[in-house]
Amino acid sequence: MVRTQTDPLGSDDYRKERLMIEIRGLSKSFVGQDGGRVEALRDVDLDVGENEFLTVLGPSGCGKTTLLKAIAGLIPWQDGDILIDGTPVRGPGADRSMVFQNFALLPWATVLDNVAFGLRMRGVGRAEREERARSLIAMVGLSGFETKRPGELSGGMQQRVGIARALAVRPRVLLMDEPFGAVDEQTRRLLQEELLAIWEEHRLTVVFITHSMEEAVLLGDRVVLMSARPGRIAEIVPVPLQRPRSSDVSALERSGKYVEITAYLWDRLRDMHEEHRPATVAR
């Protein structure tokens, strides 16, 4: 359950462990609305260790969602490679699943059918997929809501369904695109704690996009700081806070290290915003 090895202290430590995701020289651009080319990602190199919880933080438009979709195999890119456990990404795969910011639940389907959706797409038989879906529903605390539809649930409950659906396919890599961005502050804190608890118990590789410094530090082993125009990795900040963290989040948030890292991240982010301000005005 609890990590046996020492706490991760930085990117170099992960190089020694088994790598789950390797990104080499990833570049992606597209034609913008004004007809010019927009560089969404430029020359991104990133390693993610097995069972690492990696958070990605950056100003809007820094390409963090593009990066996640590329790892998910949902979008094409121009240059570079993405390897999942040594295998190049050529499209969506059974080893990865995704949690979406707007939940992306089927409004006409019940909670049970929504959670079982990924299994159904992968051809898992009815009895097995419903059994697995039920156990996942229990895990995210929604037992008793199996026959409800998303419209009858609150935002927080809907995202629990989204998380259960992603975990039901037993992915090795969980890709989360600002999953708690659309829920209220209190619900978000509950969901963060529960996600930590689930991850501490079940261990899998997580790439978690967020625009919240607190969330990035609270959840991540490392925080990848991205800058915009072009989107690239500005810095990778290790988070040497002890695990497990789910048991006492409040104490963690009062600790000196937590405050220090959060403040540092904000300094860097503010610099990025300032860098871009004159440039945008000049245009």
Next chain:
Amino acid sequence: MTAAITPRERRRTSGFRAGPQPEGRPSLWRRIADASLPYQLLTFAVFAAAWELYAREWGGLLIPTFIETVEATAELLGSAELWQAMYVSNQALVLGFGIAVVVGVPSGIVLGRFRTLERFADVYLNILLVTPMAAIIPLLVMSVGFGLTSRVILVTIFSIVMVVVNSRAGVRQVDPSLIEMARSFGASERQIWSRILLPGALPAIMTGIRLGVGRAVTGMVLVELLMVSTAMGGLILEYRGLFKAPLLYGTIVIILAEALLLISVARWCERRLTRWAQTTTARSA
């Protein structure tokens, strides 16, 4: 749901934004006041009374009183002639509208999914929508003949636009992130169609079918009136020629009743099939 409630369960059942309300049965008065039928009956009674009074005071040969119309309707319903006419007319309705649905729904979905196709088709849809049908009917009848075929074609032309336009709109309003979600779980294009696009568009498709039924009935009567003069249209023409105003109005009442009945059936199906869409729209309002 009594003593053994854990704090966690209580939080879920009674908490802030905690989902569905328990479904208590509202009182009888409440239900009567909430139903729309009593209000419809009331307005109808007012309408009938106004009609009766007007016809008695100023009515002539061509405006029967309300009571005369009701009597004529009852008389018609007892005559074999009417049922024969209904049978013939409805053949065209069923066939024509069936074609409209079978052809219209898939074409609407295809148009909604593939924008390039739509650029070609849009102008024809608009033509179908605005063409004065009365002008087409003589041409149609001349080229196809006075038989069932021309009536079926006309019913189809009349109703298919509603079905196509609404199916297309339905596919377009399917949240694109659902398609992305399905792809992320490895869905094939076929699975995206059957599991995302079709169910997502269903509410709009059902609306199209309901609106299409109304237009189909109009088309059915129109072609019989204007050109073919058989069946229900033939009856109308006959009673008009003989100045049998009550029977003329009675025939129209029966056509109206059929159209309203079909629309209610369509609406009922729509509600049954797409309950989820009503809950979400009611909530997001």
